[in-house]
Amino acid sequence: MKLKLFTYNVIDTPIHRLSGLTKLICFLLLTFAVMYSYDIRFILAVMVFSFIILRVSKIKFSQIKIMIIYVAIFLVTNFILTFLFSPEYGVEIYGTRHDILKVFGRYNLTLEQLLYQTTKVFKYGSVIPFGIIFLLTTDPSEFAASLNGVGVPYKVAYAVSLTLRYFPDIQRDYQNISQAQQARGLEMSKKAKFMNRFKNALLIIVPLIFSTLERIEYISNAMDLRGFGKLKSRTWYSKKSMSRGDYIAISVSLFVFAVSVLISVFINKSRFFNPFV
Amino acid sequence: MKKYFEVSTKTIVATGLGAAIFTLLFMYVKIPSPVPETSFQTAYGVSSFFATLFGPIAGGLIAFIGHAISDAVQYGSPWWSWVIASGVASFIFGFAYKNTKVEEGEFKGKDILTFNIIQIIGNVIAWLVVAPILDIVIYREPVNLVFTQGAIAAVMNSISAGVLGTLLLLAYSATRTKKGSLTKK
Numbered sequence: 298m299k300l301k302l303f304t305y306n307v308i309d310t311p312i313h314r315l316s317g318l319t320k321l322i323c324f325l326l327l328t329f330a331v332m333y334s335y336d337i338r339f340i341l342a343v344m345v346f347s348f349i350i351l352r353v354s355k356i357k358f359s360q361i362k363i364m365i366i367y368v369a370i371f372l373v374t375n376f377i378l379t380f381l382f383s384p385e386y387g388v389e390i391y392g393t394r395h396d397i398l399k400v401f402g403r404y405n406l407t408l409e410q411l412l413y414q415t416t417k418v419f420k421y422g423s424v425i426p427f428g429i430i431f432l433l434t435t436d437p438s439e440f441a442a443s444l445n446g447v448g449v450p451y452k453v454a455y456a457v458s459l460t461l462r463y464f465p466d467i468q469r470d471y472q473n474i475s476q477a478q479q480a481r482g483l484e485m486s487k488k489a490k491f492m493n494r495f496k497n498a499l500l501i502i503v504p505l506i507f508s509t510l511e512r513i514e515y516i517s518n519a520m521d522l523r524g525f526g527k528l529k530s531r532t533w534y535s536k537k538s539m540s541r542g543d544y545i546a547i548s549v550s551l552f553v554f555a556v557s558v559l560i561s562v563f564i565n566k567s568r569f570f571n572p573f574v
Numbered sequence: 575m576k577k578y579f580e581v582s583t584k585t586i587v588a589t590g591l592g593a594a595i596f597t598l599l600f601m602y603v604k605i606p607s608p609v610p611e612t613s614f615q616t617a618y619g620v621s622s623f624f625a626t627l628f629g630p631i632a633g634g635l636i637a638f639i640g641h642a643i644s645d646a647v648q649y650g651s652p653w654w655s656w657v658i659a660s661g662v663a664s665f666i667f668g669f670a671y672k673n674t675k676v677e678e679g680e681f682k683g684k685d686i687l688t689f690n691i692i693q694i695i696g697n698v699i700a701w702l703v704v705a706p707i708l709d710i711v712i713y714r715e716p717v718n719l720v721f722t723q724g725a726i727a728a729v730m731n732s733i734s735a736g737v738l739g740t741l742l743l744l745a746y747s748a749t750r751t752k753k754g755s756l757t758k759k
């Protein structure tokens with residue numbers, strides 16, 4: 298369990314130089330653009346774009362290997378489940394029927410279903426690089442400032458920054474407690490009896506929570522003493538000012554977002570691209 | 575109504591640290607269930623516990639932030655419909671705040687019942703209504719698939735929140751000084 302939340306490296310690339318606020322806005326615009334559209338041509342174009350950005354920001358494959366494995370497992374499971382539960386969903390969406398293959402019973406593979414499911418795989422696949430880029434190129438201490446910048450109340454932004462700050466501490470506490478309990482013979486795996494598993498999980502969670510409650514007390518007293526939350530707004534030490542690159546990045550993302558909506562409204566007349574009519 | 579939505583510094587800090595625990599448990603501490611390929615998320619036990627102690631705002635944000643971060647770290651991008659549903663569930667758990675006597679050191683029959691009724695209502699609304707509907711609206715997932723997944727999630731998460739939340743609150747109430755525990759001689 299050696300996981301760091303954000304493996305943020307300080308490298309000098311155009312993407313790293315953007316302010317955190319810009320990256321958050323671009324991330325949101327681009328993910329919504331991809332989430333909204335079911336046009337495979339548009340999605341493939343965005344996917345190519347996302348891989349170019351991934352290249353530019355010099356993210357190494359080793360940094361994102363585990364994520365890719367998880368995503369692949371998720372996509373395959375989702376693909377199979379979708380077919381098992383709704384083999385006719387494609388026909389329903391596109392309104393036509395082109396059978397390719399009879400599998401068994403009510404399970405017929407149709408061209409429509411294949412297009413729907415392939416689109417879905419690429420759709421989810423092309424959102425992932427943006428998330429990865431955002432996570433790996435944003436300084437965690439700048440993150441709260443960016444959230445506040447897009448209109449999240451600063452107290453909530455501060456809570457997020459506390460989460461990122463204290464995650465490593467809590468992870469270390471968890472490891473210590475878990476090893477101490479295992480040394481005393483605690484069994485967490487499938488070998489333990491079912492009802493005992495809850496009890497065993499509690500033997501780790503209870504000490505973790507009680508030490509955290511104590512810590513909450515300390516931190517909130519310290520913050521109160523420094524006058525946290527007395528004013529309506531606050532400034533951030535790590536906030537970067539906007540530069541020309543930031544405006545370019547936001548314009549590009551806005552353009553992609555607009556294209557997604559415009560294609561759906563004017564060309565496809567729905568969220569789906571229908572080549573069958 | 576106002577008592578639920580007060581935000582003090584302590585609420586903020588509890589949210590931050592609670593979300594850190596939520597993230598950790600959500601990723602690593604799952605209890606394997608008898609049904610293969612599914613597991614109980616201990617994280618919902620913790621979010622129900624924090625929601626009962628610190629109110630709906632803290633509860634909702636803990637689950638929302640925790641779920642979003644762990645999704646982002648594992649998959650690169652959060653699955654928004656379920657992240658929002660997590661937030662909604664734990665927000666509703668927060669209505670147990672100040673409705674039980676856990677802060678006064680008593681957490682017995684009636685309090686346990688109140689907590690669990692609220693907890694089950696929260697899970698049902700979140701996983702049978704919010705998550706499937708958002709899945710359909712945002713992601714256009716097939717209807718029967720999302721409702722089946724939602725039903726499984728509602729049952730599993732009610733069990734985790736019920737069992738772990740109740741036991742955590744029992745443990746917590748034992749550490750509080752009971753009201754009227756001092757008598758004058």
